[in-house]
Amino acid sequence: MTTLRINGEAVAVAADPATPLLWVLREHLGLTGTKFGCGAGLCGACTVHVDGEAVFSCLTAVGDVEGDVTTIEGLSRDGDHPLQRAWIAEEVPQCGYCQSGQIMRAAALLAANPNPRRDEIAAEMSQNLCRCGTYNRIFKAVARAAKEA
Amino acid sequence: MSDAAVTSLDMKPSRRAVLAGTGALVLTVGATGLAGIARSDPATNDVAPNIWVRISVDGTVTVVFPATEMGQGSSTSLPLILAEEMDADWDRVRVEQLDRDDRAYGNPIFGNVLYTAGSTAVAAYFTPLRLAGAQARQVLIRAAAKRWGVAPDSLKTEPGVVINPANGKRLGYGEIAALPDVPTDVPEVTEADLKPRSAYRLIGKDIPRRDAPAKSRGTETYVIDVRVPNMAYASVLRAPVEGETPQSIDEAAARAISGVLDVVRLPDGVAVVAERLETAFAARDALSVTWSERAPARKFDNEADLEAYAQAVARPQDKPAEWRAEGDAENALANGGRVIEAEYRSDYAYHAQLEPMAAVASVTDQGAEVWAGTQTQSWTTRTITDVLGIPADKVRVHMMTMGGGFGRRTALMQEYVRDALLSSRAVGRPVKVVWTREDDLRHGWFRPASVQLMSAAMTNDGTLEAWRHRVATPSVIKYFNPLRWSQVAPKDIVSMRGSESKHYKIPHFLAEHVITERRARIIPWRGIGAAYTSFAAEAFMDELASAAGEDPIAFRLKLLADNPRGARLLERVSEMAGWGRKPSETALGVAFAGYGNTMAAGIAEVAVDRETSQIRVPRFWAAIDGGLVIAPRNAEAQIEGGIVFGLSSTLKERVTIRDGEVEQSNFHDYEILRADEVPEIEIAFEVSDAPPSGMGEAGTPMVAAAVANGFHALTGRRLRHMPFTPERVLAALA
Incomplete structure (x- = not known):
């Protein structure tokens, strides 16, 4: 039994310690906002925070998690994080599947760098793939959130 | 209701x-x-x-x-x-x-x-x-x-x-x-x-x-997110080569894993059903399966197959299937003034929709309840009734929002749905099948490869008299939807769209399909045929403009005398991009394509890194006429996404097949465009009186030719094989 702290709550999980955090979040706990895209840290759809740092939950063994985990469900209380408001205002999502990971990546970026330049946004966000091609709107939304936060 | x-x-x-x-x-x-x-x-x-x-x-x-x-x-x-x-x-x-x-x-x-x-x-x-x-x-x-x-x-x-x-x-x-x-x-x-x-x-x-x-809040539910009471999970080990079947299955090690419920033999694979998803993956890896290894598909080889298509396009064995004809192009080419020819090629491309294939099925004696993310209620229902042999009134389907489609989820028989059905029936519980990215790519259905022979006859004053666009590629419809093929053969819109070049007026015109042997699983892919036929057509149009010694936009405008909407788009995009400036570190390339009745004119700004032979596209401009626009911001997003999709395919995407097996497996060896590679994109809509004609694919077809033409403007060299990988760029510059 592994005990995790997820979105501010202590959670006991009966999973093999080697199990990727992604499957624990999604299938054991039903936190399906975090997505599976590649299982290899290549697409970023599974991005969550551990102690505020963006990590690939598909590559993070649940037994290795020592800090507080934050998922898209816990990013804000009512889904109104400045980035989420900006994402809606800029109408970023198309299929939407990558967007939880994009928002979590952007949230970690803004926490570390509240006013990133466009090239800094592009460099950081290039860890996350979007097949619908929403990248330019993501840049706008991150810039908007930085301004309005 | x-x-x-x-x-x-x-x-x-x-x-x-x-x-x-x-x-x-x-x-x-x-x-x-x-x-x-x-x-x-x-x-x-x-x-x-x-x-x-x-x-x-x-x-x-x-x-x-x-x-x-x-x-x-x-x-x-x-x-x-x-x-x-x-x-x-x-x-x-x-x-x-x-x-x-x-x-x-x-x-x-x-x-x-x-x-x-x-x-x-x-x-x-x-x-x-x-x-x-x-x-x-x-x-x-x-x-x-x-x-x-x-x-x-x-x-x-x-x-x-x-x-x-x-x-x-x-x-x-x-x-x-x-x-x-x-x-x-x-x-x-x-x-x-x-x-x-x-x-x-x-x-x-x-x-x-x-x-x-x-x-934006993580609360949208895709099929991969569905959880129903008492649900088990399945992962499928699929035959490495199409058409092969499991001969013997050593399942002892898999069954020894705690939480494994069953091992289910499928027509082309073996499913492991378990209490947990991670267990299903682990147990599938523990399977040892001997495959039949005698399928004809063992001979599939993308390079050899493309050479065969090249021979077929040069010397068709049978009369090609006519796609569109005006006047008498063959005669005009045989007796024309100046005849110009060029061969264009394109490779297999993968959808890379970010949600891997998944399905949830609950099969009981009473019928089936299925959660699916597909582009067709009809064929998903048909898959279920066919697989289970039950009538449609025993079937309850939930159509889920998809994490990208791009054509991948259109087939008549949906194997991911089938596998959930067979697994659920075997264990008597609801089952969720989840493909890994490796499953999704290795067992993908792709945009077909093509070889295209372009031929044109021009008068001495540079007027385009005749045009023949001959496409050697398989029939996509025949494979992914044989039911529809029986209705439309030999005209295959999925394989041929775009080659009709219907927005231009060319006196003698022929687009024809050399229907080659299918050498991979193939299916519609964003832009269907236009994703490669518009590359060949619009890059060749640029070659003709060069041969005529004319500006590429001026040359096209002459062919658009009867199409003021189209002409307006070229003029508009030319203004947007500042067309006509001299190449420096970058150069501009134009293309006029679109999709169906939606017309699109695009200009790419192209740069080449001489060290790495990588093409960069810092900016892209597009002018679009898709008739009435229902939702302007979304239309802009669709066009922009279509351009990004097209650029990704133009520069990077290539599936290779050796001995019948797909060689790529994940995003490290099938790369798609990332955030730091995306151009700044400016889009203008000309809202004409025409009815709405669609936005989802119109951004994609113009991109490859615009980039190839910009590359020519910059370097004087032609790129005729998509994608324009560094190796091909290097070869073109040699």
């Missing part, structure tokens, strides 16, 4: 008396027009003027969404069209996903099959949904008129209310639905009754997409 609603698909409006009573009214408005009347479930108090819409006594207006949502935004745009004509209060409109194969709602462009593809949803449903909305509005007006004892003609509507201008009285749509005596005759409506564009309150305005909040 009543099952009795399906009656006929008559083209003509009809008017019939409805059954008396207090139940809701249902009038079928098939996708091709208005049909008959039936009575809905008397248990509800909703007023349902037709099969598309119901008005509840609380004022909620429920609109049926007949397509499926994969990111293109139709789940907002289609209900919006109905709401516009109905004068519904958009904030009170609820969207109901059509979850069954009911052809009364079918896509008329696809013979009323429930099928969301080819950028057709808005174009196909634009008129039926407007008629349905106008009819609903008339029903409400008549009910109010009866209540007030006035003539219907004297009343008007504003969003959600009927108003009597003479005395200012108002009745909300919900209040009308609650009236005891809603008239039971259903008014006829025709296109003449529809609003003029100038009266639109919703269409063409920036009404936000309905799904943006859920998709």
